[in-house]
Every structure is written in structure tokens, then in C-alpha cells.
Amino acid sequence: MPRLHIIPSTMDLSGFELEIAHERDRAFRLRDALAALNIAPEDRVAYTYVLIDCPPSLNLVTVNAMAASHSILVP
Helix, strand or coil: CHHHHCCCCCCHHHHHHHHHHCCHHHHHHHHHHHHCCCHHHHCCCCCCCCCCCCCCCCHHHHHHHHHHHHHHHHC
């Protein structure tokens, strides 16, 4: 499909929690990354929808997804 982008997870994500556990902004890493994507120069189109698949547990990956979705929905 044109203009469809899929970014699959890798094994690197398994160490995500350990790497950022002690960082101050650990719950907002995904939010900040998505915000950078929506600043579209003239030759790119900002994303209309972003679907985030999360594990069925409340960990830093899920917390990041919830923080990112909240900041997108509530400017």
C-alpha cells in the first residue's frame, strides 16, 4: 500500500527496560520519537495514524505507548 510504513520490533526491544530504567524521561521516549515524525518538511507527509502493538503487561513499553497516545490525543 502506498504511504504505509510498518516498523517491526526486534530482539533489541527486550533490553529496552533495563537500558532506560534509571532515566528521568523513561515514560516519554516513544512520545518524543513520534513527535519528531510529525514535523513534516515539504517533501514528507506527517502521519495521520500510528498503531502501537504492546505486550499484555504493564511495563515500560506499554507505559511509553500510553504516554505517546495521550499526548497525541490531547495536545
